[in-house]
Structure formats: structure tokens, C-alpha cells
Amino acid sequence: EPEVTQTPSHQVTQMGQEVILRCVPISNHLYFYWYRQILGQKVEFLVSFYNNEISEKSEIFDDQFSVERPDGSNFTLKIRSTKLEDSAMYFCASSETNSGGVQYFGPGTRLLVL
Amino acid sequence: AQSVAQPEDQVNVAEGNPLTVKCTYSVSGNPYLFWYVQYPNRGLQFLLKYITGDNLVKGSYGFEAEFNKSQTSFHLKKPSALVSDSALYFCAVRDGDTGFQKLVFGTGTRLLVSP
Numbered sequence: 431e432p433e434v435t436q437t438p439s440h441q442v443t444q445m446g447q448e449v450i451l452r453c454v455p456i457s458n459h460l461y462f463y464w465y466r467q468i469l470g471q472k473v474e475f476l477v478s479f480y481n482n483e484i485s486e487k488s489e490i491f492d493d494q495f496s497v498e499r500p501d502g503s504n505f506t507l508k509i510r511s512t513k514l515e516d517s518a519m520y521f522c523a524s525s526e527t528n529s530g531g532v533q534y535f536g537p538g539t540r541l542l543v544l
Numbered sequence: 545a546q547s548v549a550q551p552e553d554q555v556n557v558a559e560g561n562p563l564t565v566k567c568t569y570s571v572s573g574n575p576y577l578f579w580y581v582q583y584p585n586r587g588l589q590f591l592l593k594y595i596t597g598d599n600l601v602k603g604s605y606g607f608e609a610e611f612n613k614s615q616t617s618f619h620l621k622k623p624s625a626l627v628s629d630s631a632l633y634f635c636a637v638r639d640g641d642t643g644f645q646k647l648v649f650g651t652g653t654r655l656l657v658s659p
Contacts, residue, residue: 434587461645473588473634473649486644521587525645530576530595533647535588 432456434536436522442542443512451507451539453522462505463523463533464497466490473521479505512543546571546637550650557625558658565620565633565653573641577618579609582632582652591633594618595640605629625657 435454443449455462464476477487479497496508505524509516519538525531547570557563569575576595580588592603599611609620618635632654636647 436587463645465647472651473636473647475646475648478645486646488646523588530593530640531645532578532590532593533645534590535580537585537587 434522434524434534436520436536436539438539439537440540440542442544445514445543446511449509449512449541451509451520451522451541453505453507453536454503455505455522455524456526456534457503459524459526459534461485461525461527461531461533462497462499463525464507465521465523465535466518467521467538468515468518476507509541512541514543517541517543546639546646546648548635548637548648548650550633550635550653552653553651554654554656556656556658559627560624563620563622563625563629563655563657565635565655567618567620567635567650568616569618569635569637570616571637571639573639575611575616575618576638576640577609577611578636578638578647579603579607579618579620580634580636580649582634584631588634591620625655627657627659630655630657 437452462479467473477491478485494510521538522536523533525533549568578593579591594601594611602608635650
């Protein structure tokens with residue numbers, strides 16, 4: 431069964447460093463998403479991406495964040511200058527359609543900013 | 545703005561007994577509702593969804609959910625719980641009247657099924 435994959439599974443970085451989280455969505459999906467879950471809190475939407483552009487973003491997704499689909503398979507989330515409060519589990523998701531389409535989630539990348 | 549409430553942090557049930565995990569939602573347009581399950585160190589796995597049609601929706605692993613528009617609820621149920629159902633369950637909603645796909649999640653309910 432096709433699934434969303436994410437690398438790395440864990441990332442430790444120093445405050446102020448740039449990190450890139452990588453995702454490979456399900457191959458025939460057209461819509462891509464990033465969510466995050468701070469430890470003990472709810473899963474929060476960050477951004478959605480379709481047709482090579484951002485279609486929606488939350489207030490969390492400020493200028494420190496960017497997303498890119500650099501080739502036909504990868505979807506990346508870049509945090510330019512990490513802060514302690516960026517420590518969280520980051521989930522990538524993809525869906526085939528917009529209308530009622532199920533978002534399938536990857537296993538997540540646990541980011542720890544020291 | 546959308547919101548989801550899962551009033552129980554934890555639900556305990558004995559194996560073989562029926563289980564219910566509660567969810568209520570708030571959305572201005574038509575609700576698209578989803579249940580996901582999260583096992584330790586795993587991502588969110590889709591269980592079932594309600595978009596339109598029958599109020600009783602059947603999903604994976606014997607789970608079902610009942611959409612109740614008047615009570616704005618979408619409770620997850622299973623007639624006979626298994627120990628392997630022990631996990632964290634999330635309810636999510638999006639506004640079906642907009643083109644936006646943002647899912648808004650509840651805080652999650654931990655289900656513990658005892659042997």
C-alpha cells in the first residue's frame with residue numbers, strides 16, 4: 431500500500447540553524463501539507479501546497495518557514511533560523527483530491543532545537 | 545473558524561466491550577469529518593470520514609462513527625474492543641464549503657483496552 435515517507439525521523443539542531451525536512455508524498459497525489467505537533471499538544475496545520483504554490487497557510491507559517499517541491503517526488507519544509515519553540519513533531523501529508531480527499535500522513539520528523 | 549472538542553483525555557474499556565470516543569465540532573459551512581489513530585512513534589492513520597450521505601460511517605478495523613448534525617457530534621464507536629485498539633485517537637474537521645483543505649484537530653483521546 432502506498433504511503434507517505436519522511437526523512438529524517440529525528441533531527442537535533444542548534445538554535446539559529448537552518449533545517450530542511452523532507453517528505454515523499456504518495457505518487458499520484460496532487461495536494462501536499464505540513465502539520466506539526468508540539469509535545470502534549472494538538473496537531474496544528476502549517477501549510478498546504480498545490481500546483482507548485484502555497485494554497486493556504488496558518489499564522490504559524492511565518493517568514494522563517496518555506497516549502498518547495500524541488501522535483502517530481504520530494505516535498506520539503508525549510509525552517510530558516512530555528513527557535514526553541516520550533517521543537518515539535520512535523521508531519522507531512524498528501525491527498526489525491528481537494529474535495530473530501532483523505533489526507534494521508536507520514537510517520538513524522540521529530541525536531542529538537544537546543 | 546473551525547474547532548473540535550474531544551472531552552475525554554482517556555477512555556478505559558475492557559476487551560470485548562463496546563467503546564465510544566466522543567467528538568463534537570464547530571464549523572460555519574458543511575462539515576467534513578475525519579477520525580485518525582496514532583500508535584506510538586507512528587504517524588496518523590486514517591480510520592474513516594464523513595462527507596455526505598448516511599449518518600453512520602463504517603471504517604477500518606471495525607470502527608464506525610455516527611454523524612449527528614443537531615448535536616454537532618461525530619462519535620467513534622466499535623462494538624467489541626481489542627487490546628490492539630489501544631492508541632491515541634484524533635477527530636478532525638474541515639469546512640467543506642471552502643476550497644481550503646486545512647484540517648483542524650481535537651486534542652486527542654487515549655484509548656486503553658484492558659485484557
